[in-house]
Amino acid sequence: MDGFTDLTSISKKIFYFFSKSIDLDAIVQKIISIIFISIIMYFSIRIGNKLIKKFVDRQVASKTSFSLEPQKALTIGEVLKSVLKYTVYIIGIGSMLYDILAKIPVALASAGGFAIGLGAQSLVKDLINGFFVLFEDQYGVGDHVTIGQFSGIVESIGIRTTVLRDFTGDLHLIPNGSVLEVTNHSRGDIRFIVDVQIAYEENIDAAIEVIKKTSTLFEEKHQDKLRSEIDVLGVLSLNASGVTIRVVGRSEPLSQWEMERELRKDIKIALDEAGIEIPYPKTAIINKE
Structure with missing residues (x-):
């Protein structure tokens, strides 16, 4: 007890x-x-x-x-x-x-302030570089840019970070202090390229003429996105199975991939209608008897 x-x-x-x-x-x-x-x-x-x-x-x-x-x-x-x-x-x-x-005692507060000051160096660097990005108009919301190893669309710009979403859907938060080199793909017209192969047995001039007519019709259909006339440059290379003809055009930013796909499809349809063959693997059987 x-x-x-x-x-x-x-x-x-x-x-x-x-x-x-x-x-x-x-x-x-x-x-x-x-x-x-x-x-x-x-x-x-x-x-x-x-x-x-x-x-x-x-x-x-x-x-x-x-x-x-x-x-x-x-x-x-x-x-x-x-x-x-x-x-x-x-x-x-x-x-x-x-x-x-x-x-808090003055000495302890001073030590804490010194530690916070060291930790805030990167923050200050982010803020200063962020203001330079804005004042120099290096990129804006909606631009397609490449920053370091990341490429995508700018979703937002803060005074400390830039938010970038790539084309797979991943979101990248990039500190403004680490933005050293920027490639802006949205300032000016973007070039797109379509390479077309035809078989060696086909007439090159006839194939080029078909591609030119197809390109003219394509320009009329997509004049809102195209920024110049489509140029059929001619023969680019002689490959193992066919001849490569290069077609070049310019479009507004972010529409270049759509223009490539649509033009490639139209050219394929036009070549089929003209009876011009695109090369593909073939097997020849020779009977000596």
């Missing part, structure tokens, strides 16, 4: 010590403050994003001479959303930590 009494006494002393050391009212007050600041941060971002979206939609729909181009408006909208998010996070989290940091 004496042991149980001693254990109870010790428990009471421990509870008394912690109840004196910990200010429960202050803790509850800080928790309420953190929840309140978090709610304000959430609604600030939601409301800000809606206002930015309205601004972008208005710029895209506007036809006045002072309005931004649709692509520029989308790019600026994504950047403004990124700036809003980081600003709200920095102010909100800074407000939450203010009371805690105020009670």
